[in-house]
Amino acid sequence: MSEQHIKLPEGSIEKTTTTLNLGPTHPATHGVMQNILELDGERIVSAEQTVGYIHRAFEKIAERRPLYQITPLTDRLNYCSSPINNMGWHLTCEKLLGVQTPKRVDYLRIIIMELARISDHLICNSIVGVDSGAYTGFLYVMQYRELIYEIYEEICGSRLTTNIGRIGGFERNFNDIAFRKIEKFLDEYPRVLKEFENLFTRNRIFMDRTIGVGSISAERALNYGFTGPNLRAAGVDYDVRVHSPYSSYEDFEFDIPVGTTGDCYDRFLVRNQEMWQSLRLIRDAYQKVQEFKGAEADVYHADVPEYYLPPKQDVYTKMEALIWHFKIIMGEIDMPPGEVYNSVEGANGELGFYFISDGGRTPYRLHFRRPCFIYYQAYEELIKGSMLSDAIIVMSSLNLIAGEMDA
Amino acid sequence: MLSNEHIKQRLIEKFNDQVYGFEEPYGTLTFEAPREMNLKVLNFLYDEEDLKFRFLTDLCGVHFPGQGEKELAVVYHLHNLEDNVRIRFKVFAPLSKPDIYTATGLFSSANWMERETYDFYGINFIGHPNLRRILNVDEMDYFPLLKHYPLEDQSRVDKDDEMFGRGGSIGFGTAKTDHGTVVEAEKHNAGEEKV
Numbered sequence: 001m002s003e004q005h006i007k008l009p010e011g012s013i014e015k016t017t018t019t020l021n022l023g024p025t026h027p028a029t030h031g032v033m034q035n036i037l038e039l040d041g042e043r044i045v046s047a048e049q050t051v052g053y054i055h056r057a058f059e060k061i062a063e064r065r066p067l068y069q070i071t072p073l074t075d076r077l078n079y080c081s082s083p084i085n086n087m088g089w090h091l092t093c094e095k096l097l098g099v100q101t102p103k104r105v106d107y108l109r110i111i112i113m114e115l116a117r118i119s120d121h122l123i124c125n126s127i128v129g130v131d132s133g134a135y136t137g138f139l140y141v142m143q144y145r146e147l148i149y150e151i152y153e154e155i156c157g158s159r160l161t162t163n164i165g166r167i168g169g170f171e172r173n174f175n176d177i178a179f180r181k182i183e184k185f186l187d188e189y190p191r192v193l194k195e196f197e198n199l200f201t202r203n204r205i206f207m208d209r210t211i212g213v214g215s216i217s218a219e220r221a222l223n224y225g226f227t228g229p230n231l232r233a234a235g236v237d238y239d240v241r242v243h244s245p246y247s248s249y250e251d252f253e254f255d256i257p258v259g260t261t262g263d264c265y266d267r268f269l270v271r272n273q274e275m276w277q278s279l280r281l282i283r284d285a286y287q288k289v290q291e292f293k294g295a296e297a298d299v300y301h302a303d304v305p306e307y308y309l310p311p312k313q314d315v316y317t318k319m320e321a322l323i324w325h326f327k328i329i330m331g332e333i334d335m336p337p338g339e340v341y342n343s344v345e346g347a348n349g350e351l352g353f354y355f356i357s358d359g360g361r362t363p364y365r366l367h368f369r370r371p372c373f374i375y376y377q378a379y380e381e382l383i384k385g386s387m388l389s390d391a392i393i394v395m396s397s398l399n400l401i402a403g404e405m406d407a
Numbered sequence: 408m409l410s411n412e413h414i415k416q417r418l419i420e421k422f423n424d425q426v427y428g429f430e431e432p433y434g435t436l437t438f439e440a441p442r443e444m445n446l447k448v449l450n451f452l453y454d455e456e457d458l459k460f461r462f463l464t465d466l467c468g469v470h471f472p473g474q475g476e477k478e479l480a481v482v483y484h485l486h487n488l489e490d491n492v493r494i495r496f497k498v499f500a501p502l503s504k505p506d507i508y509t510a511t512g513l514f515s516s517a518n519w520m521e522r523e524t525y526d527f528y529g530i531n532f533i534g535h536p537n538l539r540r541i542l543n544v545d546e547m548d549y550f551p552l553l554k555h556y557p558l559e560d561q562s563r564v565d566k567d568d569e570m571f572g573r574g575g576s577i578g579f580g581t582a583k584t585d586h587g588t589v590v591e592a593e594k595h596n597a598g599e600e601k602v
Contacts, residue, residue: 055542064558338432
């Protein structure tokens with residue numbers, strides 16, 4: 001009698017697997033993404049991903065915004081390391097406009113980008129710890145993430161979605177407080193990172209949970225479009241900072257850590273080693289910045305009058321500055337026509353910006369090449385045949401940030 | 408060293424006049440081909456030992472309204488990781504018949520990128536294993552990034568963006584045609600009931 005009223009889905013009585021909805025709101029998924037898993041007992045038979053829960057139509061919005069109003073959109077891509085997104089966007093605009101930034105600006109940008117990379121890798125690695133049951137690491141390094149956010153706050157005013165920098169440089173020079181905080185970070189952080197490594201790297205339980213889990217070969221990774229630490233863990237040493245150096249990365253010496261099997265343990269180790277290399281870069285860049293003396297030490301932006309707001313005292317006294325200020329704020333600057341693709345090494349991989357300009361005031365087409373979106377496709381292949389708990393660890397070790405996945 | 412000239416020579420040798428529109432904006436070789444040839448060109452660039460474009464960096468769509476046969480574009484960004492060379496390859500399709508062969512057989516990363524391009528532009532990728540919307544809701548019945556759709560859904564009556572300049576959101580995309588607004592005209596053309 002009751003079967004006449006209940007309409008069951010096709011094949012749901014005969015099927016032998018369990019459907020588990022690892023739903024969009026779940027404490028283990030970092031950000032909103034859904035996985036519908038078919039489980040045979042505890043083994044995963046198949047997985048289907050649903051993304052788009054935080055799709056905010058950035059590409060459509062960007063077609064109606066002048067260039068500096070698109071920077072806050074780029075913040076919200078990979079929100080754990082938003083300075084890298086901002087710098088990537090500014091570099092793309094500078095490539096289109098043909099702007100050369102002075103060396104000091106490049107070195108300051110490197111400091112900020114590497115701090116963002118450390119912040120993102122810290123979040124990822126400590127969350128891998130949390131997902132395997134070890135909460136202490138996450139809470140302990142929180143203090144140093146706070147210090148990084150305080151450094152951003154000194155420069156741009158915001159902590160997380162920073163909108164840092166301008167086309168051609170920075171909005172203000174780094175003040176003494178910012179430099180002191182950077183020095184404090186350089187002094188204190190190595191010891192903290194060492195302690196964090198001691199917690200996990202040779203920890204028997206952590207190694208059992210992560211070695212051999214979610215591994216991928218280099219060929220499959222390249223075919224899936226992996227970039228960044230996930231690809232380097234699989235053995236391919238592709239890093240945009242070395243392949244096509246931007247922002248004077250070629251002036252610095254740093255190593256690229258590479259793994260072998262591409263499993264979660266390798267990804268964890270690669271990210272840790274990248275944090276050490278980032279520290280090295282920040283230290284070298286900081287020393288180079290300190291070497292600028294006199295008038296050179298006051299340079300913090302290139303001369304781009306069409307896109308860089310003039311200082312307020314000039315706006316009130318000089319005619320040209322007033323005109324530029326008006327034109328910039330009212331959005332009446334036309335861009336040169338052209339199409340450009342520029343990419344930077346984001347914390348997750350190659351973050352690309354494909355920008356088509358038709359000579360108007362806003363982009364004709366702006367497309368973000370988002371690494372998370374591209375490599376999340378491989379998730380099913382990574383977890384097929386493994387246990388449910390492995391699926392959680394793989395998801396967090398891939399460093400999936402929902403903002404970057406959906407844009 | 409693999410130079411843009413060399414790539415261009417090899418492409419012209421193999422495909423004669425079926426590859427055209429060679430340009431080098433900002434140092435990246437860009438060219439076009441008819442849409443039936445897209446897989447042949449991609450396979451050629453993948454297989455040849457002196458070209459080796461084996462990494463698909465990006466796949467996206469662009470809409471050029473009013474261009475007839477060349478209205479919708481699919482742009483492939485390919486990367487040769489060993490010699491560090493990037494190229495850009497475009498295929499075009501008309502809005503009335505936006506069919507393009509899928510590249511998922513060659514690059515697994517094209518799967519979701521083509522779904523995103525379908526979601527935004529309505530380009531039908533022939534042979535795609537799972538062509539449905541990925542970022543927008545499944546019930547959406549139009550393709551939002553086409554230029555004749557406004558940034559905001561016109562059904563809201565509680566706000567008026569006219570004062571915000573640049574045309575606001577009223578009147579943009581609501582231009583009248585013989586069958587009502589542009590959105591209604593599309594539905595009519597697709598054979599559905601006129602609202």
